[in-house]
Amino acid sequence: MKYKDAQEELRRVLKEQKTIAVPKLRKLLESMNISLKKPEDHNAEVEYLKGELRKKGNK
Numbered sequence: 501m502k503y504k505d506a507q508e509e510l511r512r513v514l515k516e517q518k519t520i521a522v523p524k525l526r527k528l529l530e531s532m533n534i535s536l537k538k539p540e541d542h543n544a545e546v547e548y549l550k551g552e553l554r555k556k557g558n559k
Contacts, residue, residue, distance in 0.1 A: 506531035 501509075506528045513520050513528075529536065 501527065501531040503532055 510528045510532070513524075
């Protein structure tokens with residue numbers, strides 16, 4: 501699912517529905533690159549982000 505699609509679906513769900521299944525919410529959030537997990541190690545997160553930036557720089 502693309503970011504824009506997930507964003508639109510999440511808006512619709514929050515506006516129109518009272519509940520949402522956890523797997524569906526997780527899928528939407530992951531599509532939007534949002535994590536609810538607390539990073540265990542700040543350095544690991546920084547290294548991950550540096551790697552993502554390198555990937556985008558190579559494209």
